[in-house]
Amino acid sequence: MSVAEKNAVAPALEGVRRRRSSRWMGRRRLPYLLILPAVLFELLIHVIPLLAGIGISFLGLSQFFIRNWTAAPVVGLDNYKVALDFGSPIGHGLLHSFAITAGFTALVIGVSWAGGLAAALLVNSEFRGRNWFRTLFLIPYALPVYVAVIAWSFMFDRDNGAINRLLVDDLHVVSHRPFWLLGTNAFWSIVMTTVWRLWPFAFLMTLAGLQNIPKEVYEAADLDGAGRMRQLRYITLPMLAPVTGVLIIVMFLWTFNEFNTPYVLFGKAPPSSADLLSLHIYVNSFIDLNFGLGSAMSVLLLIFLMLSTLIYLRVFKVGGGSRA
């Protein structure tokens, strides 16, 4: 090309380059701009308070300083030492609460998952009225938490509650009117209430997982003469494994952190058999006005949950690409 021709083409090329680059910039910038508000709010509502909480755990933030956090003395790891000193009442209380919560979580997940699986298998097969069952099963999950748990607390009332009316007055199964929100029964009450609320979620996820299993596999198994239980054990459960993997870890995190249910059932002074960890930490912070200690407990809980999740994901290879 001659110089003259190059000079003639150059501005056109320049324009193309500019247009291409401006289009390039626009296309690249737009997605970031769209997610920017969400990122800002995520920082504001989740990340910054989390960092502030971790910071507070190193302060002696009690009622003297809640008006002016920056004046609170830095106590280093003292709050953690108090929380982990299992010989003293505070550390012992935390350990006790942790043990109760672990037992509670294991029970709730076990029963919820099993119940969810059973219901999903039921609803998955064709029969009259299955839609009705499907809707019925979802009701506990759809009800607002506070409404549902308050209704349960009325049912658990010793004198007038529906449960004692049924067991003692109508069926005469128990003669001594039991307490449901005091003593050791309180643990079973909260397990019952939480399972009631949580199992529809397990049901939903499992049902979705079941519907992804091709019918041909079952037909082939029928031809080979496999019975229901064998099919369940060798086809259904393995093919549900990805769903189950995610389901268990989500339920674990939700249940371990459960605050609403114990708070509505027991208020700010729960019986020791139902002293769940989130409520325990809340009482230590807001009732006892020792926010530094409460924050330290929260950070310890966070570390535990993160470690558990990481180990779980590694061991069960959930969500990874290692499954073909």
Added chain:
Amino acid sequence: MRVRVSRARAFVWAALLAAVLAVVAACGGGGDSGGGGGSIRGQTITYWASNQGASIQQDNEILRKAIARFTKQTGVKVNFKVIPWSDLFTNITTAVTSGKGPDVLNIGNTWSATLQSTGAFEPFEGSTLNAVGGKSKFLSSSWSASGKPGQTPTSIPLYGLSYGLFYNKQLFQQAGISSPPKTWSEFVADAKKLNNPSKGQYGVALEGASITENAHWAFILGRQNGGDLFDKSGKPTFDSPPIVKAVKDYVDLWGTDKVVNPSSAQWSDGTQALASFAKGKAAMTMWQNNAENNLRTNGMKRSEYGVADVPVVDGSNTPIMTHVAGINISIFKNSEHKNAALAFVKFLTSQGEQVKLNEEYGSLPVVKSAQQDPAFKTPTLKTFNQILAKHAQPMPLIDQEGQMETFIGDAVKQLIAKATTRGSVSEADVKAQLSEANQKMQAAGGGG
């Protein structure tokens, strides 16, 4: 260079701008012009009231009328909210933490020292104290429970309360008991006579899950036994023998004596025990004088019940029958309408309003000028007044009073639950539970 702004990008920038503006506006929040100096007419203040009546609705009605009188007098409007006892302390501490709260608020006077230590409330001294009428207008017993001794109080008395023994005259007559019990052993014996669980009738009505009730009785009965919750150097002594005995006596009402409705181990909202007494399901109850309001609402006539001195442990040298109970009123330091707030506090503690409000609530006036009003000369109020004047002592006036109530109240609640579900608790059980509470108190009291 020609810039062609695509419609999508314009939309995104607009949305971003809107989001940022929304956040700024929300964070900016409530900045009406400060009420410093000059006339207070036309200003509006916010007031958090405590639940003193039989229901929040009743509080709303009583306060609405009082505030109407205030607005007529001064031109200041008051936005008020009645907060139930279960939430009041938490709401107050949240307000202290965030720095955003009402202008004026009620507090339980036992919290006065704890809230004083936060530094969030206006100290009443000098011109501030003069603006509400000065210290001498208040009863000294009520004033004594307004903060740590020797420090400037940040709350002043509003309503006076004291415990008393309510008894059902008819049930007493039917059981052949001629006069209310004076000692603790008489009290338990009478309660057993009046106890008839198969008919759903019990000797005493109390609320075993109420943290505040439990803490008060641990203190009162502990004092009767010659003990104290803290020693002279300020160390907690919850597990000392007199306190252990006091708590065991109280818990035994649910345990070995079984003179209370077992379900009351779950009651805590301040209405259940009174409803039980009002309906004749319990022959006695020990409650603060504002219970009369509640009983009236539940349909019990004044002639059906009497009020006597709280029973005292046999052989006691310290016949304390009540702590100096009551409601105090405070002003937030961050208030932008201090003069209007002070005017409101002065109004509520004026003679006229003290007579009206205390009469409606069934409580006792805290100002000397209102004490002689015939409204407070009924036989029951006379008894309460006597108890408050002669047999009252303030709960420990320490920074961690609020937490102390929680630790002790919770310990007693757990013991009552054990006594009810297992049948009884031993002295060792009581000592162990109180030791745990004691250690928590020591840990909390370590200078914050």
